[in-house]
Amino acid sequence: MDVIDRAQEDLARGDTVAARDRLVRALRRNPASPGILDLLAYTHLVLGDRAAAGAAWFLTDKSDDDPTASAAFAALEKQSRSPLTLAAALPIRAPSDWYPTRARIRLERLVATIEANGQHWVPPRDVVYFDEDGLNSDDFYHSDADSDEADFEGARSGPNHRSLRQRAIAATIVIAIAATSASVVLALVFG
Numbered sequence: 001m002d003v004i005d006r007a008q009e010d011l012a013r014g015d016t017v018a019a020r021d022r023l024v025r026a027l028r029r030n031p032a033s034p035g036i037l038d039l040l041a042y043t044h045l046v047l048g049d050r051a052a053a054g055a056a057w058f059l060t061d062k063s064d065d066d067p068t069a070s071a072a073f074a075a076l077e078k079q080s081r082s083p084l085t086l087a088a089a090l091p092i093r094a095p096s097d098w099y100p101t102r103a104r105i106r107l108e109r110l111v112a113t114i115e116a117n118g119q120h121w122v123p124p125r126d127v128v129y130f131d132e133d134g135l136n137s138d139d140f141y142h143s144d145a146d147s148d149e150a151d152f153e154g155a156r157s158g159p160n161h162r163s164l165r166q167r168a169i170a171a172t173i174v175i176a177i178a179a180t181s182a183s184v185v186l187a188l189v190f191g
Helices: 003-012 016-029 034-046 050-058 067-079 083-089 101-116 164-190
Strands: none
Touching: 003 016, 003 034, 016 034, 034 050, 034 067, 050 067, 050 083, 067 083, 083 101
16 A cells, blocks of 8 residues: 555545645655645645645646646745745755656746846755856756767657766766765774
């Protein structure tokens, strides 16, 4: 039995607080699960917290035209003093590209609104690291134009696919970090 089934059983027993708590805990393990976010939104509605339902649905593929969701989005906006406080109310625990298209569009609109107010916000898991040349992590995403793999049948492509060379470099960096960390720990323990 998975977490959604158990939360639905909690709801059927009338234990909405247990269902909410179970779903919130499940988001830590599966942060962009549309099923968990959707049921969490409905659970918030049952608890009478329309703004929290809007925050959960904000990260799903729920249509802005859906009457229940649009009322929840409006409640979220009304409760938030500013776009920045609205952003803080969202249960984002994954990079924004893990969420469905409608959620990413909402996040992009929110970022634009925040920037229009002269403030800056990046979704919490969307950290961009710059090196001395001004390159960021997006520079390492796979591009069909420079791919050696695009020629064979079944080659994957898209914004989240990395070439074999890029994956090898990333693996080497991770191994180097792990080796350095291990040597520091050994030096502390035996040094």
